[in-house]
Amino acid sequence: MIKEEENKSEIMDEDSLKETSENATADADESSDEPVVAEAPAEESPDQELKEIVKEDEAVLDRLLRLQADFENYKKRSQKEKTEIYQFAAENFATKLLPVVDNLERAEASLADLSEEAKGCADGLEMVFKQLKEVLKEEGLEEVSCEGSFDPKLHHGVAVGEDEEKEDQAILEVFQKGYSFKGKVIRPAMVKVCNK
Structure with a gap:
């Protein structure tokens, strides 16, 4: 009886081994028939790829133009x-x-x-x-002209006087010459101005 039980268990072990090997072979056959392919992302159309490349190129060109302007x-x-x-x-x-x-x-x-x-x-x-x-x-240093009338942009009036022969606001006397440098007055002329 013990022998019979050992024979049964050996038969069962053989059967389970056969099943396991058959399953492995079937799996191998299935895998060899159909290759395993990883799921690829959906491919874009060539027109869309081209549009994206053009858009990226335009962005780079815009940055370069801005950089050049800066x-x-x-x-x-x-x-x-x-x-x-x-x-x-x-x-x-x-x-x-x-x-x-x-x-x-x-x-x-x-x-x-x-x-x-x-x-x-x-x-x-x-x-x-x-x-x-x-x-x-x-x-670029030039002397400020003191001929004619008083000009507050060019002259600094430090005294007032009267002269019947001169017009009102005419320059009567120059105490210190004025100078401009490249058109900008760096020292106004100190003058005496006629006041009637």
Whole structure:
């Protein structure tokens, strides 16, 4: 009886082995007949792909154009700042030279009373002063005109006087010359103005 039971269990084991192997073979046959394919995303049409590429290209081109415009603006702005810095420095230098010019003009005016021996020095001083004026003029320094009527943009009225021969607001006397640098008044002329 024990033997019979052992035989039955062996038969059952053989049967279960057969079933397992048959199932494995069937699975293998099924898998070999139909290849396993991973699910791919839905493919887009070529027209839609082209539209997306064109849209991306347009976005990149737009960014590049904006970047180029920003760079051009930066170059213009930095060039303008450089020019302003140079002009400000030159203007500051010219302003510092104005007292020297004033003193040379006073010295030139006082040379009329010199002896013949001192006239040689006076002529040399006049030549140097003339050369200085030319250099300053080339750089943009110009004397403010004091002929005609008083202009508050160009003149600084420090005194008032009367003169029957002159019109109202005419300039009677210049106490200190005024100067402009490249069109900008850096020192207005100090003048006496006619007031009727």
